[in-house]
Amino acid sequence: MPRSGTGSRDVTVGIKEVAHQAGVSPGTVSNVLNRPERVAPDTRARVQRVIEELGFVRNGSASSLRAGHGRIVGLMLLDLGNPFFAEVARGVEDLMSERDYGVILCGSASQVGREERNMRMLAEQQVRGVLVTPVSDNRGSLALLRERGIPTVMLDHPATRGDQCSVTVDDVTGGRLAVAHLLEGGARDIVFLGGPLTIRQNADRREGALRAMREAGTGVLRDVIVEEMTSRAGHEAAERLLAELPDAVFCANDLLAMGVLRVFLQQGVRVPGRVMVVGYDDIEYALASAVPLTSVRQPPYKLGRIAAELLLDECDNPGDHAHQQIMFQPELIVRESTTR
Amino acid sequence: MPRSGTGSRDVTVGIKEVAHQAGVSPGTVSNVLNRPERVAPDTRARVQRVIEELGFVRNGSASSLRAGHGRIVGLMLLDLGNPFFAEVARGVEDLMSERDYGVILCGSASQVGREERNMRMLAEQQVRGVLVTPVSDNRGSLALLRERGIPTVMLDHPATRGDQCSVTVDDVTGGRLAVAHLLEGGARDIVFLGGPLTIRQNADRREGALRAMREAGTGVLRDVIVEEMTSRAGHEAAERLLAELPDAVFCANDLLAMGVLRVFLQQGVRVPGRVMVVGYDDIEYALASAVPLTSVRQPPYKLGRIAAELLLDECDNPGDHAHQQIMFQPELIVRESTTR
DNA sequence: GTGATGCCTTGACACGTTTCAATCCGAGCC
DNA sequence: GGCTCGGATTGAAACGTGTCAAGGCATCAC
Numbered sequence A, B: 001m002p003r004s005g006t007g008s009r010d011v012t013v014g015i016k017e018v019a020h021q022a023g024v025s026p027g028t029v030s031n032v033l034n035r036p037e038r039v040a041p042d043t044r045a046r047v048q049r050v051i052e053e054l055g056f057v058r059n060g061s062a063s064s065l066r067a068g069h070g071r072i073v074g075l076m077l078l079d080l081g082n083p084f085f086a087e088v089a090r091g092v093e094d095l096m097s098e099r100d101y102g103v104i105l106c107g108s109a110s111q112v113g114r115e116e117r118n119m120r121m122l123a124e125q126q127v128r129g130v131l132v133t134p135v136s137d138n139r140g141s142l143a144l145l146r147e148r149g150i151p152t153v154m155l156d157h158p159a160t161r162g163d164q165c166s167v168t169v170d171d172v173t174g175g176r177l178a179v180a181h182l183l184e185g186g187a188r189d190i191v192f193l194g195g196p197l198t199i200r201q202n203a204d205r206r207e208g209a210l211r212a213m214r215e216a217g218t219g220v221l222r223d224v225i226v227e228e229m230t231s232r233a234g235h236e237a238a239e240r241l242l243a244e245l246p247d248a249v250f251c252a253n254d255l256l257a258m259g260v261l262r263v264f265l266q267q268g269v270r271v272p273g274r275v276m277v278v279g280y281d282d283i284e285y286a287l288a289s290a291v292p293l294t295s296v297r298q299p300p301y302k303l304g305r306i307a308a309e310l311l312l313d314e315c316d317n318p319g320d321h322a323h324q325q326i327m328f329q330p331e332l333i334v335r336e337s338t339t340r
Numbered sequence C: 001g002t003g004a005t006g007c008c009t010t011g012a013c014a015c016g017t018t019t020c021a022a023t024c025c026g027a028g029c030c
Numbered sequence D: 001g002g003c004t005c006g007g008a009t010t011g012a013a014a015c016g017t018g019t020c021a022a023g024g025c026a027t028c029a030c
Helices: A015-022 A026-034 A041-054 A060-067 A083-098 A112-124 A140-147 A171-184 A200-216 A231-244 A254-266 A284-288 A300-316 B015-022 B026-034 B041-054 B060-067 B083-098 B112-124 B140-147 B171-184 B200-216 B231-244 B254-266 B284-288 B300-316
Strands: A072-077 A102-107 A129-132 A152-155 A165-169 A189-194 A220-225 A248-251 A276-281 A294-297 A325-328 A331-333 B072-077 B102-107 B129-132 B152-155 B165-169 B189-194 B220-225 B248-251 B276-281 B294-297 B325-328 B331-333
Touching: A015 A026, A015 A041, A026 A041, A060 B060, A072 A083, A072 A112, A083 A102, A083 A300, A083 B083, A083 B102, A083 B112, A102 A112, A102 B083, A102 B112, A112 A140, A112 B083, A129 A300, A140 A152, A152 A300, A165 A171, A165 A300, A171 A189, A171 A200, A171 A248, A171 A276, A171 A294, A171 A331, A189 A200, A189 A231, A189 A254, A200 A220, A220 A231, A231 A248, A231 A254, A248 A254, A254 A276, A254 A284, A254 B284, A284 B254, A284 B284, A300 A325, B015 B026, B015 B041, B026 B041, B072 B083, B072 B112, B083 B102, B083 B300, B102 B112, B112 B140, B129 B300, B140 B152, B152 B300, B165 B171, B165 B300, B171 B189, B171 B200, B171 B248, B171 B276, B171 B294, B171 B331, B189 B200, B189 B231, B189 B254, B200 B220, B220 B231, B231 B248, B231 B254, B248 B254, B254 B276, B254 B284, B300 B325
Parallel strands: A072 A102, A072 A129, A129 A152, A152 A165, A165 A325, A189 A220, A189 A248, A248 A276, A276 A294, B072 B102, B072 B129, B129 B152, B152 B165, B165 B325, B189 B220, B189 B248, B248 B276, B276 B294
Antiparallel strands: A102 B102, A294 A331, B294 B331
16 A cells, blocks of 8 residues: 655545644644643644644544544434434434534344344444443343443433443333323223333333322223334234223333224224323324324433433543432323323 | 453453464454454364353454454434434344444434534544435535545435445425325415425425426425424424415425424314325324325335445445445325325 | 753554464375 | 475564653743
């Protein structure tokens, strides 16, 4: 590979070339990039001008090889197709972009295997830290990161140990709010429609539902567990429910609820007249659906953004960083799918 | 930093440590990782067992520093909050995950500045290639990548030069289908509601609308251009439209259409009785909305997946890779928002 | 004028991997 | 038996940056 000594439009403009053109040493250029305050103002200006002129772009691989970590974080979510998580991702991405960090986004599709593969990939990339909504309490893939000293923040999941931050929404309360509302409306035979109970969100929302029944001293909960938490799955589950309609369906997310609504309306099951339906997440589209959906609202954008802030705080101040467990309270948004 | 000579549970298990334990040279370990066929079967097995045992994870930074590129690609989309792009991202992520590549996801939020910042970040990360839905025909940020020899594939945008692949959907035809349908339904005064015309998708869909009118020899198109293509923007635009209702509104995406629908229904404007509404993208939620939305369907998942395949083909066979411009045809899905 | 004090700058080394020319070794051939 | 041949392996040299101890150069006080 030819290396032009003076050429300004070379494929690889390195820190050395910049140093040469600016009449300083490579070390100084590195300082301009990483600790500008240590460099005299006029030297700094001169170097920065040369950087502009040559179109120098720092080689992130070399940088993170030497420094031990780069300006990239990992974000691992359960399901990229769910607007709730899309909003979480937007929150994370916005903050990281402001702080000049990149985000490697991974979807685990709620599969342990895929989560582990992606975690391994993140470890290889020497990411600065990882935000993760874990598939289960499976410590395996997190251990991989811990061993390498990569900070993790739990997202929409409580910290499994004291040595990490977490940002969650109180799902037990969410489930309680939803089902208490249904009981007040007169429902007794209630279906819980959700994904696998190994996923914490499902288990907690169901637990909240049971608690509401205990508190009210009435009601029966029927579980309908589906593999995926999509509107298709909701659609299929609702078709099976037609044989024995409950008084109400509490869905563990809005996608399921939208699938259920579609079937009920097609089949002439009046909502809320015959069956009440409650969703979870209050995604934007829940409001616009045929029968506007009662749903439990969570703050996804804020969730992502705050988790991102916690992670960067831990990265930048490893000394005096205090791990925090932040929990938001959900809010029940009542619409027509549960009231006339 | 202490370096245990024999320790098996060190923070940094490198290729050297593996080589030592397996009784081979570092070069051989590297070959096992990158060109297994060059290593004798039993040696390979032995090395792989040691890799397992020590929990060795390859340092991606070092690897891509030396090799000149890593196993990461960039994906830059207009709007992460739009379910259409979320599906595109899923398509890309699925394929890349299968091929053991990581994806750095960036949202440009349709802002040139943000696009350029992110492109720079991707260049720093030495990504293998980039999939991009550009904000405009702005060549600036693409040039940054071209200069460094980083392949790009245009996603939902035609190639601006012959030296790249692209995957698109025929937006002119999409617009033509939508508006021809409206004209057939008797509409004459039609509003085009879309984002900035500097974004190609908007310009093309509008162009298709005009073409339909020319072909039919009738109809008038009123432009209503909004900054963001969100349901909030649709909501606001619709409120302004109330003063002078058109016969129909052709929205450049479903989010806008959903915002429009909401206002019309709240205000007692009958859809389709008084105004017909057509959306674009046929996102899943369009089907479930209060008045099921007529929309132009595109294959977002396939779009992402195929673009990803083209990119990897270009990366893996730089020699005999033939650049392709693939264009899908959209399909008009007629629902109740345009027919009784 | 001299020594001390700080601030800037320097230069060489190390980070962990890939690469490639060189070497080694066993098999096959005359 | 000596020779060649080819596949398997080796070892050392990069890749481009960050770090840090050491050096340089004014300024300032005495």
